[in-house]
Every structure is written in C-alpha cells, then in structure tokens.
Amino acid sequence: MMKKIMAAAIGLVAAYTVLPTVFTRSTSYGIVQNNGMPGIMLTFDDGPNPQYTPQLLDLLKRYDIKAIFFVVAEKAERHPELIKRMQREGHVIGLHHYTHVNSYLLSPVGLYRELEHAKDVIEQLTHEAITLYRPTYGHISLATLPVARKLDLTPVLWSGIFGDWKIQTCQTTLLQKLHAKRQDGAIYVLHDCGQNRGADDAAPAYMLHQLSQFLHQATLSGQQFTDSKVWLATHGH
Numbered sequence: 001m002m003k004k005i006m007a008a009a010i011g012l013v014a015a016y017t018v019l020p021t022v023f024t025r026s027t028s029y030g031i032v033q034n035n036g037m038p039g040i041m042l043t044f045d046d047g048p049n050p051q052y053t054p055q056l057l058d059l060l061k062r063y064d065i066k067a068i069f070f071v072v073a074e075k076a077e078r079h080p081e082l083i084k085r086m087q088r089e090g091h092v093i094g095l096h097h098y099t100h101v102n103s104y105l106l107s108p109v110g111l112y113r114e115l116e117h118a119k120d121v122i123e124q125l126t127h128e129a130i131t132l133y134r135p136t137y138g139h140i141s142l143a144t145l146p147v148a149r150k151l152d153l154t155p156v157l158w159s160g161i162f163g164d165w166k167i168q169t170c171q172t173t174l175l176q177k178l179h180a181k182r183q184d185g186a187i188y189v190l191h192d193c194g195q196n197r198g199a200d201d202a203a204p205a206y207m208l209h210q211l212s213q214f215l216h217q218a219t220l221s222g223q224q225f226t227d228s229k230v231w232l233a234t235h236g237h
C-alpha cells in the first residue's frame with residue numbers, strides 16, 4: 001500500500017515537473033530553441049551585475065552585437081541604470097523571474113505572481129512591453145506554458161549551454177564548446193552574474209575573457225550574429 005502511494009506521488013511530481021520539460025524540450029512545443037535566422041543569437045541570464053554587465057556591454061558594443069538579457073527583476077530594481085544602458089544600446093530585455101526561484105517549486109498561482117511581478121518591474125523601468133521569458137534552470141512545469149500565454153510571454157530556451165557558471169569550465173573547455181555549437185539559428189546562453197547556488201562568484205570574469213576570444217575568432221571566420229531586435233520583430237512571437 002505504502003509503496004503504491006509513494007509511486008503515485010512520484011508520478012504526480014514528475015507529471016508537474018520533469019515530464020513537461022522533457023516534452024517541450026524534445027518537441028519545441030510552445031517554446032523557442034532556434035532563432036530561425038542565419039546567425040547565432042547571444043543571450044545572457046542572471047544579471048544585471050554591477051561588476052560584469054558593464055564589461056559585457058562594452059564587449060558587445062565592440063562587435064556591434066545585439067543580445068537578449070534575461071534579467072532577474074529584483075537585481076534590475078537595484079541597478080536600473082544597467083537596464084537603461086542595455087535598452088539604449090539596442091539589446092532586448094526579457095524576464096528571468098523576480099528572484100531566480102525554481103518554477104518546479106511554485107504552484108501555478110505562485111508562478112503567475114512571480115512572473116507578473118517581474119514583468120511589472122521591468123516594464124516600469126523600460127516603458128516597453130516585455131514579451132520574452134527564460135525559465136530559470138530551463139525548467140518548464142505543467143503551469144509554465146499556460147501562465148506564460150496569459151502574460152503574453154514567449155518562453156525562450158537555447159541550443160547551446162556551456163557550464164560557464166564554473167571558473168574551471170571557462171578555463172578549460174568553454175572556448176572549444178562555443179565553436180562546436182556554431183550553426184544557423186543557434187541560441188547561446190551565457191551568464192553575466194555568478195551569484196546563484198552552484199555558480200562561482202567570479203565566473204563571469206573568466207566567461208568574458210573566453211567570449212572575447214570567441215567573438216574575435218568567429219567574426220574573423222565570417223560568423224554572423226543575429227540581431228535580437230530584428231529577430232524579435234520578425235520571428236519573436
């Protein structure tokens with residue numbers, strides 16, 4: 001009896017968490033994982049960070065690349081000048097929750113409140129409608145798609161994720177992995193803040209160094225980068 005109850009409970013938890021993630025990731029149902037254009041689109045999660053985000057913006061400006069910043073709204077509230085700078089320099093801003101909470105731990109109502117709050121905060125800062133959403137940890141719960149639809153948000157995942165939140169990865173394999181995932185329509189995710197659990201605080205410094213090398217080498221070999229604003233106007237939902 002006990003075993004059956006346990007099995008049913010595990011089944012219910014999986015139906016709310018892992019199964020919707022696996023289903024949407026393998027079918028792209030209701031989410032974006034390819035930018036549909038010839039270049040790589042760069043996206044950055046977890047910022048803004050007062051130390052690293054300005055350096056990243058400088059680097060992107062040097063290569064005239066327009067990225068998407070999926071920001072944590074409580075950090076955006078603390079650093080509104082960085083959000084304004086992203087906007088001024090032609091980048092697109094999307095949501096990455098209000099507090100970086102894991103959506104597997106939120107009820108549908110809890111997720112709705114989290115995203116509604118984040119959207120309100122960022123829209124007040126930007127005076128623009130925010131329509132893109134990067135779920136934390138890439139976790140899609142059973143509530144994610146209906147809640148996102150209700151708030152007019154399109155969930156954007158990625159085709160390339162590289163473990164750049166660890167200094168060791170940045171120092172060893174990051175550059176090679178950035179080259180290996182180059183293809184038309186690619187969406188890369190990197191991180192301009194290292195303050196989440198499991199991340200190294202200083203990892204973005206090492207990421208930036210490798211990204212700088214990558215952009216230098218890739219542009220020399222003719223690699224295109226998708227302009228996130230153009231993408232949003234033509235392919236974003």
Ligand SMILES: [Zn+2]
Nearest residue numbers: 045046136137
């Ligand atoms: Zn994140």
